[in-house]
Structure formats: C-alpha cells, structure tokens
Amino acid sequence: MQFGAFTALDGVDIEVEPGEVHSLIGPNGAGKTTLLNTIAGDVKPTRGRIVFDNEDVTGLLPHMCVQKGISRTFQIPNVMPGIKVWESVWLGINSKAKISWHPFVGAKYADAIARKVRELCQIVGLEESMDELAGNLSHGDQKILEIAMAMSLDGSLLLLDEPTQGVSPGEIDTFMSIIKKVSETKTVLMVEHNMDVVLGVSDRVTVLDHGRVIANSTPSEVVNDEQVRQVYLGTTDV
C-alpha cells in the first residue's frame, strides 16, 4: 500500500482464521490503521489482494465490504453527533435489513427492529443512554457505540481499531468483556495498544513495524520474541 512515494504497507501477508481474535500491534505509524482501511475498502491497495470468505474483495467500496460481512470501527470515534444512540445502532441493523428505502414502515416491523436495537444496546451496556445524542456521549461511551454500530451490521468479520484508546483504566474491563462477547460469534481483527487487553483476549498476534510483518504467533510467543521486544515492547513496561 503506497501513499505517493511513501510505502505504508510493504508486502504484508496476514491470515485471519474464522472465529479467532487476531490482534495487530506495532509502534505508531506502523500501518495498522492503513491495513484495516484496505480490508474495509476505505483505501484501495496499490498492489496485492484481499481474500475474504474465498472471495476476492480487493478494491471493493466500503459499503460493499459491509454487505459482504466486513464491518469496522474507527480509532478516533467517528459517530454521527446529532443522531441518538439508538438511531445509530438502528441504522446499522437497517442497512442489512434492506428496507432502508421504505419511505413508510409498518408498526410491526418497526417493533421488531426496535427490539433488536435494544438487545444490542444491552449487550454493550448502552441501554441507559439510548436516547442521548451520540455527540454528547463520553469518549469511552463513543468508543463503545463504535463497537455497537459495527456489531449492528451483523457481519462475520469485525475490524476494531484501538477500541480502548483514550479509555480510562477503570473501563478497560468492560471493553474486554464486550470484545470477548463479540468474539463468540464473530471473527475479530483488532488493533490494540493495551497489552493487558491483547494478552487477555487474543488467539493470535501479528506485529507490524514500518509496514512489514515482523512477527505472527501466539500472544505468549510474541511477548518473548527478541525482535518484537526491541521495536515495540521495549518502550512499554511489560
């Protein structure tokens, strides 16, 4: 993946098995977000292929990737500020329900959707703030809403970009349980800086540095990898 002359991703070959939680770590600017962007269709890779479910999805537009079952969250909360929490989730459910075009909708259908929205908000613990505007939520709750919106799309692959970034230490456990809960039914590819979270939920870890994969193994092996310690973990106290 190149931006002009700058190579953000260089020959990255990564395989995510169905059902696993796969963490992506690496120093700032390593290209983690860029990798998620290419998979979700937000940027088009200059070279290479992305295969999802035995299907080539390289270069598909973002909304088509969603329809294939790939949904994502954003590193910096990217909610719709003037829209209520329940409506944000509702939009996701609707986009898959294929009725978003109906100018008028019957009450029965509306009830069914409303139930789904409430269920999802309960799973992530947002049912108290369902009627609040997304823009008025705290940073932590916006990050949770990000995850809820991605879940509402009911895809099979969830791309989480630093779900716990900027979240207070006290809230970390909530996020870990949400991620564990999600991973029961979905494959998760997650960028994450917090090593407690990475070690707590991941089945597999890939380390990225300067756009290259420098390690790909189980969490415990990665922690003990000499090269990884040098470029990345050396800067934190693990």
Next chain:
Amino acid sequence: MNKIMYFLRMRSVVLIIVLLALIAVGLCVKSSFLSILITMITYCIYALAYDLLLGYANQPSLGQSLFFGLGAYGMVLPIIYWHFGFWGSLGVALVVGAAGGLLVGFVAVRLTEAYHVIFTAVIASVMLLLANNYTPITGGSGGLSFQVAPFFSGWIKLTVYSIAANYFLVLAFGVAVFLLLTRLVSSPLGKVWVAIRENEQRVVSLGYNVYWYKLAAFVAASMLTALAGALYVISLRYVSADCFDFQWSVLPFVWVLIGGIGTLIGPIIGVVLFTLFQFYVSDWWSHYLILFGVLILVILRWAPQGIMGYYENIRTNKILKGGGEHAS
C-alpha cells in the same frame, strides 16, 4: 419522555388550530388577503422541498429555479399546445421536474458542497438564458397567458378563476406536502438522510450506498419544487421566463435559513415572515428587501440556526433541566 410526548401533542394541536383557521379564512375573508395566502402556501411548498434537500440531505443547491421554472412551463405548455386539463398538465409538470432532478442530480450529488453550489447555479443560469431566448415557445420575459380548465367538475365546477377555489386547491396541496414530508423524514429513508447530513463517511461504513439516497432526496425536492412552480403560475394564469430567474434559487435558501434548517416548521415561519414583508412593507417602501436583509442579519446574529433552531434549543434546555430536577 412524558414531556416530549406533551410537546408532540401540543405541536399537533397547534397545527390543527392553524389549519382550521386557514379554512375559516378561506370561507369568509375577502379576496386580496386570500391571494397573499395563496402565494404564501405556494412558497411554503417550495421552502419545504428545499429544506428536505438542504436541511435533511445536506445538499446546498443554488439552482432550484431550474425546477421551479420546469414545473411552471411543464404545467403551462401542455395546456397551451395540447389543451391538457388541469390534472394532466400537473402530471406533466411533476414528471418534468423529477426528470430534470434526475439528470442534474446524477452529477450534482457526487459533488462536494462548494462544487454542488456552483454546478447547480450554472445549470440554472443556462436554463434562464435558454428560456429568455426561445421566445416562440416560452414567451421570454414578456411571458404567456392561458386559460385553465376546471380542476373539479362533478356536482359543482371548481376553477382557479374563483379565488376561494384556487385557495383551497393550493391549501390542500400544502397540507398534503407537509404531512408527506413529516412522515418521510421520520421514516427509514429520512433517518438515512439525516445520518448522511451528520456524517456521510460513517454512513458509508454502515453499508449504505449514499449516492442513491442523496439522489432520491434531490429528485424528490425537484419534483416538489416543480409542484410549487406549477401552482404558482396556475394561480397567476401567467408564465414567463422570469420563473427561471436566479431569485428563485436564492429565495428558498433565505426562507429556510431564517426559519431554521432541518425542521419542517422553520421554513414555514421563514416564508410567512418574508411574504408579510413583501406585501406590507413594500407598500410604503419599495426597497423593502434592504430592510429584510437587515432582519436576516439580526435573526442570524441571535439565532444562527434560525428561528425554529432557537426555539428548539430553548425547549431542549428546558427538558434537560426538568429531567435533571426530576432525577435529583
């Protein structure tokens, strides 16, 4: 929650009272005031259409005169050349408006805001030029006058030559458009529009192909604008190339801006204010638009989101405060 329900109910009560008042006025008031109301309601349809486009689907078109003019001529030309009846030519006007919206929107909705403004404005000016030059068909700025067949001829014949009948016809369309849009903006489609306004990129990542949604808003707005144009010329029994004039692109913007973007009541308030100004202040000072400009500045200084935006801010603050007291 109870408070919100209370306000919703209050809103419908107010709307019903307004409607009853409008009906009563139509039954007993003298004609000169009725013609002001006819203009007002026609403008309201126009303003609501524009609010759908700008306030809900976030597309700042500055070329709505194109659709207003298309509606006007779409209504008149079939009457003059093919002797269409009222409903037939109204149908033509709506189809022409929608088709025009589809063609222009095809390109316009792909453009970012600044280019959207420029593109629509340019297309509309080209159309004004054409309308002024093809005098054999359009009548140019001299215009054309025509006869309108009755729009209802059952047990009683109703024509637009009776001002009361004309008034009730326009009122019926106004109410229908208002109800339609009220329903539309709270429908799934309307919610997607608002979401696009709030954060287009995020809506894409939620799996929506926003292009079609924006195009739908553009076409719907064009069609309703054409309806306004058709009703306008029908009430005047006169059409000219001035229907394509640039002022018809600016007016809806002004109405919606002072009334409050993204609310359905706001545009109506904007129109009422403007029309009252137009009719009454212009009586004693022909440069009333200067005064109106000052009024706009004053309103936007104190209520940047328009009058309705101002009102809603106060209201939500009150609700929040009330809720806070309740909790403590």
